[in-house]
Amino acid sequence: MDARTDIALTTDLGIEAPPDLAPDAMSACRPFPAQPAHNEALGFPGALVEDWQDQAIAKMGELLENSRPLRVFLDSCVKCGACADKCHYFHGTGDPKNMPVARQDLLRSVYRYYFTPLGRLLGRWAGARPLDADVLEEWFTYFHQCSQCRRCSVFCPYGIDTAEISMAAREIMNSVGLGQKYCNEIIGKVHKVGNNLGLPPAALENTLEGLEEDVRDDTGVDVKFPLDVKGAEVLLITPSADFFAEPHVDGLIGYAKVFHQAGLSWTLSSYASEAGNFAMFIGSYEQMHKIANRIRKAALDLGVKRLVFGECGHAWRVAYSFLNTLAGPWDFLDPRYPVPQNIAAITHDLIQRGGIRLDKDANAGMTVTLHDSCNVARASCLGDRPGDQFTIPREIIAASVPAFVDMHPDTIGDKTFCCGGGGGLLTDELIDLRVKGCKPRANALKQVVDDHKVTHMVAMCAICKSQFTKVLPQFGYPMEMIVSLHQLVSRSIRLATNA
């Protein structure tokens, strides 16, 4: 499990040459299946049902019925090859089934067999095949080697979204009792405790008190980390990793300092103590809805006026793109502010208006680059102008540190590479895949380290932060190299006691 792979990095990135093909190189790499208790807690069958083939096909039919895009994605591929070398897992593994087109075909072939006349008539001559045990195993393996980052869809002339296909495949598998342990166990914890970690309210309270102490010791200023405060202006929804892990917690401290300095009253909720919504990874609208509604209930119970999200990539996609459908209407919030807002937009606006002042000298010696997180980059915006998801974090960094350098243009912005741990793959048994999938990002990082002496890389997603701190040491970079966006703000913000 502790796979230390010696992957040689190259600085000659540009558009990287496709790797040598290594058929079936990753055929044995798959996550742990969920145990019956994990599946049943979400209303899925505990284990693979007897008539799983029939049920899976029926489920596929239902998805096709409900999702026009899914049918279009399955119908419209012309095998042009534009996506073939765009997946970070293909780059890292060379396994041809990690080419996006091949990954899609795992589902498409079954779709053709059961849902198209040509496929039914001509079978494999029309790229169609029946669903059998081998196909199911292949699905479980390779649809868990897709981080749903959607980089391939940027290059597809038809805009086919592999993430949608991989979500559909996972949804079908869950419906017949073949779930993935990592995601399903975590979703169960959100329903039960309120967050992915399983952090109970008393532990959260204790952790936040500790942070107040730390900031006081550090700065002499009483910065509060309020919990369940009724009537606060802002409800902050942030990934529970922000309470637990490094460097996430340094970001949380940054948000608190920004609120403090701006004089904005805010609160966290012990009921909705999670921004993440792993139900998106398994394609389950019902589960997504259930998780999102914890946020609605907390906002109503606490009587807040604004909803703000902390640094989390897929949470922001769910919040930015789906929150109104999932848990709206939000007409009880202050209509002068967008619902939801991202903490980065608030900080950025305060910097522009002089509401907070940052002192770059506090980060002297740092040369920083930014890893655009896939869900922020390709599935959302951060402000109100197109492209704000790219400019806002860069302008915050530029205001906080003496030097900022971007990585190669083919690896940032909407072409950003996934960290290698997104989409429900941030689990230890997939560490080999995670290391290999990180290679394109590590290559681009090496280039700016070698050429521009970059010392730190900012991430603004909890998964990216955990993945990089775990995996970058395999490429020779220390875990401390990864910093939260608001960690830079935290270190550079000028605090006054508001006296």
Added chain:
Amino acid sequence: MHYQLNDQQIEHDEEGYIVDIAQWSEPLAEHIAQSENLAMTSEHWEVISILREYYQEYQIAPAIRVLTKQVAKRLGDGKGSNKYLYELFPYGPAKQACKIAGLPKPTGCV
């Protein structure tokens, strides 16, 4: 899946975390550490006892920052860092140390 400790079988999950935390004992911790190629020192034991005490009170392992503060208190300021904890538990203080302490694995984006 189980650890074989003398004549006792102690069930664990796919990743080696014991299923029933009441079955934990110091010899079992030694046994798990051995299977992780880790030689337990007094510093390791100190971290394990901090984790277990916190878990008793809060039903979860402490956040890394809470842990490092406790470690600094008990083992000296120089040792209160994430880096030091990684030296003790190379696979991560949260996950590997929890496994040896008999606690459930912290889940989520960590």
